[in-house]
Amino acid sequence: MCAICDGHARNPITCIVPPHMLEVLAIRGSKKTAAMARSLLDQTRKVRHERAEFRTGRAMLEEAGAMGGFVSTALSRAATQSNLDRAIHDGEGKAGLPGKLLRKEGDPASGDAAVDEAYDGAGNVYRLYFEAFSRDSLDGNGMKLVQTVHHRRNYNNAFWNGEQMVYGDGDGEIFQKFTELSVIGHEMSHGVVQFSGGLLYEGQSGALNESFADVFGALTVQRKLGLEAHETDWLVGKGILGPDIRGVALRSMKAPGTAYSDALLGQDPQPYHMDFFVNTTGDSGGVHINSGVPNHAFYLFAQYLGGKAWEKPGTIWYQTMQRLNNPVATFAQWAAQTVEVAIGLHGAGSLEVLFLKRAWKLVGLPV
Amino acid sequence: MLIIISTSGGIGGTGLGGTEKRVETDSLDTPLREKVCDRFDPATLKTLAGSAAGLRGADRVVYHLTVIDGAGDRHRFDIPEAAMPANMLDMLDTL
Numbered sequence: 487m488c489a490i491c492d493g494h495a496r497n498p499i500t501c502i503v504p505p506h507m508l509e510v511l512a513i514r515g516s517k518k519t520a521a522m523a524r525s526l527l528d529q530t531r532k533v534r535h536e537r538a539e540f541r542t543g544r545a546m547l548e549e550a551g552a553m554g555g556f557v558s559t560a561l562s563r564a565a566t567q568s569n570l571d572r573a574i575h576d577g578e579g580k581a582g583l584p585g586k587l588l589r590k591e592g593d594p595a596s597g598d599a600a601v602d603e604a605y606d607g608a609g610n611v612y613r614l615y616f617e618a619f620s621r622d623s624l625d626g627n628g629m630k631l632v633q634t635v636h637h638r639r640n641y642n643n644a645f646w647n648g649e650q651m652v653y654g655d656g657d658g659e660i661f662q663k664f665t666e667l668s669v670i671g672h673e674m675s676h677g678v679v680q681f682s683g684g685l686l687y688e689g690q691s692g693a694l695n696e697s698f699a700d701v702f703g704a705l706t707v708q709r710k711l712g713l714e715a716h717e718t719d720w721l722v723g724k725g726i727l728g729p730d731i732r733g734v735a736l737r738s739m740k741a742p743g744t745a746y747s748d749a750l751l752g753q754d755p756q757p758y759h760m761d762f763f764v765n766t767t768g769d770s771g772g773v774h775i776n777s778g779v780p781n782h783a784f785y786l787f788a789q790y791l792g793g794k795a796w797e798k799p800g801t802i803w804y805q806t807m808q809r810l811n812n813p814v815a816t817f818a819q820w821a822a823q824t825v826e827v828a829i830g831l832h833g834a835g836s837l838e839v840l841f842l843k844r845a846w847k848l849v850g851l852p853v
Numbered sequence: 854m855l856i857i858i859s860t861s862g863g864i865g866g867t868g869l870g871g872t873e874k875r876v877e878t879d880s881l882d883t884p885l886r887e888k889v890c891d892r893f894d895p896a897t898l899k900t901l902a903g904s905a906a907g908l909r910g911a912d913r914v915v916y917h918l919t920v921i922d923g924a925g926d927r928h929r930f931d932i933p934e935a936a937m938p939a940n941m942l943d944m945l946d947t948l
């Protein structure tokens with residue numbers, strides 16, 4: 487019996503919709519459909535009550551027409567006019583969002599370092615997507631970039647809440663800041679994933695969501711500094727760890743698993759190869775752990791190819807996200823899609839395709 | 854009532870860091886104690902946990918709350934911060 491219908495008014499449509507489809511509808515449906523899917527998921531959960539399975543988030547796609555009628559507008563419509571529009575809010579140490587508006591588009595520097603880093607950083611990320619991929623903001627349609635800094639008290643985190651970016655100040659011990667450029671790029675890129683069809687925030691699709699955010703966070707830094715693949719450190723969240731933490735960053739795309747090793751923070755758990763894939767129920771099925779595998783594949787590909795990683799490799803990854811149309815994609819499906827995109831852009835016999843296949847093979851995902 | 858608080862998830866996948874926090878409500882001043890006991894009542898937390906499906910976003914933290922009530926019964930809940938009202942998160946920051 488369908489768990490959803492048990493004890494509730496019977497609806498033949500909801501009765502036959504399995505939970506994984508509801509998850510997709512919660513991402514891709516219209517606001518009304520998504521709300522219905524979330525409500526049904528809630529009911530499913532209540533039927534399965536006492537089970538402690540909670541997830542840290544869901545990538546969501548805004549309305550894209552009728553139910554099931556998803557189209558990546560960002561891919562189909564190349565942006566020609568910049569609509570950069572930033573709003574930076576001060577959370578004032580509280581949890582309420584978005585907080586007090588401190589700096590809007592065109593305003594001079596505020597003098598508050600976190601506010602100004604968030605403002606400048608969002609500009610760098612916007613320009614990466616606009617100038618390199620012809621994408622106008624997170625939704626491809628000029629969406630206002632709302633950010634809140636000074637969120638909560640001693641808050642050791644930054645996140646995307648489905649509508650805006652949020653940054654804590656850190657506790658000064660484990661983390662000392664979160665308004666670092668690759669972190670800003672990471673959070674904003676979660677927004678790009680959401681508005682590109684989404685990747686469910688669990689297991690391999692969740693790790694792909696994380697990896698996309700890391701890749702474009704790193705590319706934002708590289709592009710701003712004008713660094714080629716061999717000149718950059720491929721670190722994500724460099725310099726945000728506390729002064730006494732033994733580590734250099736949150737993650738290393740060049741050498742996953744080596745970013746930190748510390749008594750308080752533990753050992754960086756990221757694998758660089760599928761042989762070391764971590765099966766876990768924690769961290770939404772290891773989304774921040776197993777992202778090391780596709781992260782490393784991107785690094786290898788960019789290194790083989792040389793040059794500016796946001797150009798050919800970044801374009802292949804970006805277009806893969808736009809064309810994927812599979813919110814529950816596995817690593818293998820993502821890898822296959824990158825190769826398909828690369829063949830379309832550079833030809834089946836190209837060096838680009840050869841190097842890309844080699845990179846995936848080296849992380850244990852032969853295409 | 855004893856409340857044991859820990860976290861997981863977040864941008865590093867390591868939660869909010871630090872060791873688990875233990876709050877003995879008897880040690881709190883009366884006005885705060887009443888607010889905390891009300892907010893962390895197992896029935897309230899159960900409702901909150903049940904509303905946590907299909908939440909949006911990424912890099913969110915999950916709170917793992919164990920409440921040991923006056924009768925000595927343990928109640929365990931995993932609740933995403935996204936499912937918690939802002940005033941509850943502010944309360945957690947003061948404990």
Ligand SMILES: [Zn+2]
Nearest residue numbers: 696699911912
């Ligand atoms: Zn993330």
